[in-house]
Amino acid sequence: MAEFSTPTTEQEFAENFAQLKPLMNRTEALFESSRCLFCFDAPCIKACPSGIDIPQFIRQINSGNDTGAARTIYEANYFGNACGKVCPTEVLCEGACVYNLQEVKPIEIGRLQSYATTKVIASGKKLFGPGAANGKSVAVIGAGPAGISAACELRALGYEVDVFEAKAQPSGLTVYGVAPYKITNEETLAEMDYLQAQFGYHTHFNSPINSREELIELENKYDAIFLGIGLGKTNALGLPGEDKINCTGAVEFIAELRQQHHKIVVGRKVIVLGGGNTAMDAASESARLGAERVLLAYRRGKEEMGAYEFEYDLAKGVGVSGVFNVAPLEIVGDDYVAGVRFIRTETIDGRVSEIAGSEFVEPCDMVIKATGQAKQTQFLSLIPGLEVDGKGRIVANAHTGQTTNPKYFASGDAWNGGAEVVNAAAEAKLTARGIHAYLSK
Template sequence: MAHTIRTPGIVAGRLAEDVLAENFSDLHPPLDAHEAHVAADRCYFCHDAPCITACPTDIDIPLFIRQITTGTPLAAGKTILEQNILGGMCARVCPTETLCEEACVREMAEGKPVEIGRLQRFATDALMAHGPQPFSRAAATGKSVAVVGAGPAGLACAHRLAMHGHNVVIYEKRDKPGGLNEYGIASYKTVNGFAQAEVDWLLDIGGIDIRYGQALGHDVTLDQLSDAHDAVFLGIGKTGVNRLDGFDLDGIRPAVDFIADLRQTDDLSTLPVGRHVVVIGGGMTAVDAAVQSRLLGAESVTIVYRRAQSEMPASRYEQDLATSKGVTLVFNAQPVSANGAGAVESVTFEYTATNGSGLKGTGERFDLPADQVFLAIGQVLEDAPDALTRKGAALAADAGHRTSLANVWAGGDCSAEGEDLTVTAVAQGRDAAEAIHKSLMGEGGPANG
């Protein structure tokens, strides 16, 4: 349900419907067969390919690109999906510019890498359009695994467990699967309902049941899951958001909520946006919220990040995308106060500088007009059972993703202290499934902790 706004400057329908449709069309249109062949021909097919090392899911990139050049895109798609069952989505949203493409020899030699991400999309789209997935279930093991969360980590874990012949029940608190892919990514990166289409395709393997409206700690407990299943995997993400003291005026809200509303609306012309939008934060969520605000018709949008541009979590590509859409980036400035009588009218910032003792305010301040403010300053782990040991802001898990409880594994954002990426979550879910399978078959090691 859309957030109720009582700020006069925030209204829906700033742009005509045809303009909105154009603004939110596919950011990178797919390659056709000829374009894919031309792009693939640039690959050197390195023997010790650095792009593979840079890929969190270890896709054999030279192999799938060679398969494209030989006219077998379906084989290329299978090569990708064997390692990353959500390879279609990752091709659309993965920051390839800082992962595989940054490591590409062509990038280092010429400053222009092989377009690995677009080639991956070409191959996975071809395979998905061809028909049923090329993966099947092994003979039934009689074992049952609970997966909590139908996001990238949970889906990848569930699919790999199903391939091994286990029965899987996914417990999802929302009414749709997909997690971050469905609710948390800019809509111009994944158009035409691709997130749900990919989930439907994944579930065709069979043996996976999704139960919606099942929130851990509210509708179902970890003890209940442990009693009902042979193992449990937690892919619950980080659903809480960091907030700023004093930033409670109307017109201020978490950026993730704005993005979720946008992703779920059937009519963009009904989504309210301010005239002057300020986004506080420096990650991908900040960029997604800012760019989409501009695409909805905001007159001015400014991202304010407290550190230097070189330290901004969002890649330089994402930063350049934002500026190309008319977003202003301000660095080395931290929020001081939100100003207004009931509804936000401006935000006061203070310039920052880094010295030997860390980030400090300089005392120099400035105001930005704002009738809508999005906070994109990080998310926190919520709803994690107290019985599980934590490591910092995440669940503690060993190299095989087993938690401090012997029959419970975890992966994705809830157990990752670093960058929150779809591709990393997929890798952890897949690898946790392999560890669970070995444990259920009597090959697993002892629980840690």
């Protein structure tokens, strides 16, 4: 029996995908901010990749200075509103809160962060603006967290900035790849509109850059080029039957879900292959779409999963079941998925080995592959002198983001291999300053 009924309207979809971190009201924000101890060594700041002065903005909320709190947040992280909702605060800032040592609930830092930034977005107050024009320009490829963050910082430093985005909307995975129960499309796009109005960079949507000729045009027109291209499609497993109808990649599934909502049709029994955070999202989303049974299948043991524990708990909480130490061998069925043939595994000295004679077929009518995303090495090969490492990640200076082709700089998933929104935002700000240092010589 499904935990959730299949949503058929936008209202039913919103109910099934109710926000995990709902927006606080003023009373809640005052109460929660009053709990902060304002630690002198602030372990929450150290745990935040973007280094937001968390005690400072909480103190500002508590004193009624919500606008000042938003400024404190945005000065450190241009995706301040989104990160308040989509960051794994449970293992970052809130995970570092000293209250955990006393077995007391940590401060809800993420919700306080979203509270302050939502208020300033709704007000449209001008907190930032472009710096004095310096006569130089930068092209940004990709309007995800890295690209938009770089664009904001570069505008603040006085550069003309053009952002080229292949899709129809900005913010990358924040609007195309994050589970709807973490942040809504409206919230994501409201922050993007706010940043656009603050800094005045130019965004060109539906404008993919995918040929050497287009890159040459950018190289001739701009003083530097920022690569915020992220990652590509879901990795293929190379399994027989992988091309069957109703076998899809998790990235593609979530992207379609974010845009189509209740119009998405999910299988009655869904098998999700993988053990990372994306697998947990895809499994939880399938359950919330009304699947009668969702099975999470991972080739290693439960304790070896890459997903955060709270993400797995969230999936279990909506009825997802886990089966471990099983490796897929084949997607079975005729034209449509009918099941997955597995073989049982064991981990010996860190290596997965298959157990002979342990094969079995688990029936299902949908398979979602959450097996990581491909690196965009084909596109990167169009840039002369640009090196990638053995895992397909862009090789760049850790302090400046400059690649082995000095005109190109990079941040985000294409550089770090895949991390959180907050990591991309923090890296891009650092890289924007690296571009500034390079062009100021």
